[in-house]
Amino acid sequence: MLRLGFFTASGSLILLLTLRAAAAMYFDVRIAWLRLPLALLNLLAVGMIWLLIKARYAGGLTAGTFALVLGWWLTLRPSNERDWQPDLAVLPYATTNGSQITLHNIRNCDYPNRALSLARR
Numbered sequence: 001m002l003r004l005g006f007f008t009a010s011g012s013l014i015l016l017l018t019l020r021a022a023a024a025m026y027f028d029v030r031i032a033w034l035r036l037p038l039a040l041l042n043l044l045a046v047g048m049i050w051l052l053i054k055a056r057y058a059g060g061l062t063a064g065t066f067a068l069v070l071g072w073w074l075t076l077r078p079s080n081e082r083d084w085q086p087d088l089a090v091l092p093y094a095t096t097n098g099s100q101i102t103l104h105n106i107r108n109c110d111y112p113n114r115a116l117s118l119a120r121r
Contacts, residue, residue, distance in 0.1 A: 017062070021065065028076060042069065049061045
């Protein structure tokens with residue numbers, strides 16, 4: 001019974017790591033037309049590993065594919081050179097005049113308190 005629990009937990013972890021790696025490729029590959037093919041290729045490769053290789057080696061190879069994707073993902077650098085919405089395209093900045101600080105380009109969003117809006121109904 002303990003062995004079954006271990007295999008269920010490790011299988012779930014491997015599945016989550018594989019899905020996370022595919023999602024990272026789908027959302028973060030810089031070339032838009034490569035996103036879906038690379039994510040599907042990752043899922044296909046891990047699936048083939050589990051079909052063609054013994055389970056005791058497949059877990060390590062799956063962890064290796066996750067490590068490769070994680071290594072790539074950690075090298076990504078943030079960029080402001082994107083196709084932003086006009087109201088989000090300008091970065092905020094601050095100016096100081098003595099002890100007074102003025103913030104510019106700040107988006108002021110008033111989110112209603114969900115509990116208060118339900119109580120008013």
